[in-house]
Amino acid sequence: MAARKRAQTATTTEQEKPKSQDPTTATTKTATTTTTSSNEPPTAPLKSKTSFILKLSLLLLAPYFYLIFHHYNIDRDLKKSILINAVLSLVGFFVTVKIIPVASRYVLRRNLFGYDINKKGTPGGTLRVPESLGIVVGIVFLVVAILFQYFNLTSDSNWLVEYNAALASICFMTLLGFVDDVLDVPWRVKLLLPSVAALPLLMAYAGHTTIIIPKPLIPYVGLEILDLGWIYKLYMGLLAVFCTNSINIHAGLNGLEVGQTVVIASAILIHNIMQIGATTDPEYKQAHAFSIYLVQPFLATSLALLSFNWYPSSVFVGDTYTYFAGMTMAVVGILGHFSETLLVFFAPQVLNFLLSLPQLSGLVPCPRHRLPRFDPKTGLLTGTNDGTLVNFTLRLLGRKSEKSLCIVLLVFQAIACCLCFALRYFLTGWYK
Template identity: 80%
Template sequence: MAARKRGPSAAKPAAMMAEETKKSDEKAISPSLEDPSIKPSKIGQVLSVSVVFFGAFFYLAFYHYKIEKELRWSIFANSVLSFVGFGVTLVLIPVASKYVLRRNLFGYDINKKGTAQGSIKVPESLGIVVGIVFLVLAILFQYANFTSDSIWLVEYNAALASICFMVLLGFVDDVLDVPWRVKLVLPSFAALPLLMAYAGHTTIIVPKPLIPYVGIDVLDLGWVYKLYMGLLAVFCTNSINIHAGINGLEAGQTAVIAAAILIHNIMQIGASSDPEYKQAHAFSIYLAQPLLTTTLGLLCYNWYPSSVFVGDTYTYFAGMAMAVIGILAHFSETLLIFFLPQVLNFLASCPQLFGFIKCPRHRLPRFDPQTGLLTGTKDGTLVNIFLRLFGRCSEQSLCIRLLLFQALCCLFCFVLRYFLTGWYK
């Protein structure tokens, strides 16, 4: 649900279509000088923030906590591979941009309508690059880290199958423009490989204040737990997709949550003495690191003013990846708190999503080309709610505010876990 208007795709006579196809093929053979130059103009800002985060992460992983040498080496190898993925993403996005433009996969930035930037064709669906690079990295790491008899191998492959399925369905959505009612159920199909291969426990720890009333401290939910996992995958995927509409928001919120996931996992590994528990959180790190670095590569192009759009391909991919990470590492409650802005956005969107209130195609703020400021509308999105609460502002300032709120919610999760540990569970 990005802030863009797609290029025309109306039906045309067969002769005209054949002529356009011929021209397109000629263009593919001989690159056109009209193709815009796509450059990672925000790489400096992205790298400066990334250095601070990874400095803190590596300090915790390799100095603060006493982690086993073998596990520490696996995390380091995954980090190196992830940084390679960052560079590959930077290189491939301009290449892919030319190809999607030639196939008329582009959009116009609605939040810049009435300005020169609003008339530029912006390449669409560049999330396909991130998805492919992520999957290649994950498969290469699997070869280097997991043995054929590893108990985690089946679930790791099932996780990759679900993510790959979601990348495919997301790209189909970008090309075919699938209706909303269909979008809501697509993640259910993508989650099937994970649900069918899941061999972990289906129990939950009953909160200590409730034990006197329930009578047990561990409750086995059986098939209900798998239903919950499927619903979590549907929520995470669609929540990223609807909390969107301004440059950098989709990739930015994913980067913040992925960073919080990494910190959470390394803290849990450092505080535990259970080998299986540690391996579960290491499993999460192995997927979260390449997700973060490839997303940062995309953010170098997608930050304001965007030179590429991520498309539904990316939002579906990112949502499914984080759902898989939370499910298989068994911290779905913590993941939902990390997703607190997305939960609030979903609750505010429900009246429109379910047809109780008229829902326009683009629930975006109003843009004033004279001042360059955005004004909130009555649509139920967090983007518009922030504008109504805090007043008009530029698109970049609004995105920064929303990402700061995302970071504060993640910080709130860490504080909440600290105070509730030993009392709640």
């Protein structure tokens, strides 16, 4: 994440003296509870953008509800399970909205807050913004996903092991993300964390290791289906690494981290229901249904977080959320057997990674914050030479406000997902 500058504690105890730090590094830890200064900066007001979230939800989920209730003839029992999961997810949305303000007070008490660099030089740049609120989303999501097992899974279910392994990987990644927020882990170490967190799912994975050859390439390959064996599992592990880190580095604007995951999660839901409606294979349907069971609560809790994180942000999501979101989407892609399609949904993140590669590899100097240049007089952002999609878009389109730039990037994300549907139809003939 790069949208904020973490603050240091106002005071320290005698037991722990402050060490020399980079001025942009994380909060200084104290051995005992710190006391707050009487002249500490004000806190950003907690405002939920409920009307915006409602409009966004209707826009993104209208195709999904049309397909499941009207276009496809979904099996009654399967539809019932999906609706039960949707109701639990809706409950998770309201619980998350209620818990975030409470959690914000606790993280502020422990000096886990930051300042918005994109508002530096304005009154908004002096406000303390609670940090690491992605932990609330992760906890509520896990509770909803675990409770749903009571309604859908039996103790002898073939999917129970993989489902719990998926939850273990997501839980592991959420924990590691929160550890990163607190300890400020070096970015080279961050590359290894998703590999460790993905181990429970990879070890329990019992699905196929094959890929479908695109129709235009079948005459040249000579096969319709290719079994990759252990190479496929290696690919899944690398996919988990890419998803978590790509969400983390495509950041820097209020609402961008959560917004991109909401768009991708909506596309995943639509993809799953289209695959269920287009096949008669029960096992294939069940795989995509299990993907839906995880994506619906993930999307609901993320929308609740977005209501506080949208411009102007009342909370920051932290690496906790970006890691949690990336691992969740990697898990549903693996569990739903559409990891190749998932990678196409991540086209903007792939482009951002390619633009960032020279700096991430050390070929070009890489500053801690690769943000656009903010002009406090006009309130507009100007692109810098840093290799990010945010800066590239500004250099291409010219100066923009933070809110409008975030909207442009999210529209680009939605267009990429729509092109993915068209590409998959052209290559495989699905979605009839």
